[in-house]
Amino acid sequence: MNIVFDVDGTICFNGQYIEDELSNQITALQQKHNIIFASARPIRDLIPVVKNFNSRLLIGGNGSIVQNDDGIEVVQSIDAASFVTIKNLIHRYHLKYIVDDDFNYASNLSSDYKIYKQLDPDHLAKNIELEEISTPIKIILIDIPSNNYPLLKKHIEKLSDQLSINFHDNDRNIDITAENINKYTTLIKYLRNEDYIAFGNDVNDIQLLNHAVKAYFVGTKDNQIALNLQHLNLIEADTQLITQNIGKSLLN
Structure with a gap:
């Protein structure tokens, strides 16, 4: 299965790195699944946070730029x-x-x-x-x-x-x-018709979460309601809770 993680506010809470406990869980997940990171950060700023993972697709700049097997590619620039x-x-x-x-x-x-x-x-x-x-x-x-x-x-x-x-x-x-550039539109350009599971936390992730076969909103109930995402699974923005949810839902 393809599993797509937003980064800041979803799995990274200090702006610099993913805590070891959660990082190790994502590494374990990678043994069975295709891990993709989709961030508001450009690829330049995303790589330092996820460099320990062997992800074949990085989506940066809210879908405007990617890194894949062919290198770094601009998907679309602003007119x-x-x-x-x-x-x-x-x-x-x-x-x-x-x-x-x-x-x-x-x-x-x-x-x-x-x-x-x-x-x-x-x-x-x-x-x-x-x-x-x-x-x-x-x-x-x-x-x-x-x-x-x-x-x-x-x-x-x-x-x-x-x-x-x-x-x-x-x-x-x-x-x-x-125009028409977001994490979801870029993801499907590369996944085509493949299903995916998604984790996200804010307005930049709405399309990505809504089109997933299973989705997790990381944050508060109030924020989830404000974004009209109350139909999704809710996880508090806590490294330990996210790690536990990955273990229970995706590793077993």
Whole structure:
């Protein structure tokens, strides 16, 4: 069986590594199943977290980039016109951002931000100027001021025919990829008609979870209801509980 794991908030809770107990359980799972990781991180930032596993397919950037037997491949980048519009919004509203190119990135975040420690942890890439980004695969607008968030949301929603957009209202973050690009659409491009089991924890995982033959939502009941995923199996965001659930449900 194919088993697909989101990473941050699902199996990784410190932004840097998977706890040994859970890591060992996933390794044991890999003896019988095909393990796939599907993350909001670009491949550059995903590999350091999952390098101990021999996964033949890594899905990064919310489906915008993959690593498989053929190497690293951009699935689809954001169209030029939409990128210009978003850059104009960034400048007009002085927004915090991470924009991933096919390898390098542009960001104006300081080290105070939690997501900063997930950004190029192995120092492989360069933080280049926003105008130097030529193949934008994913954009995150981060910590948008509360007084500007509703207006920014309206501006971005106007681009919904050209882009895939996930609004994280509680954090006031917006994740953006190209049209019809998400973890699920990229997964089925490579799995085709094969079934899979999925683990996820937020709005980026909704399509992935809803199309799985069996799915686990990691988090609170309130978050599960807010995302309209109450029909899925619920596991609290606790390494030990996730490890136990894998053991009971998938290893026996």
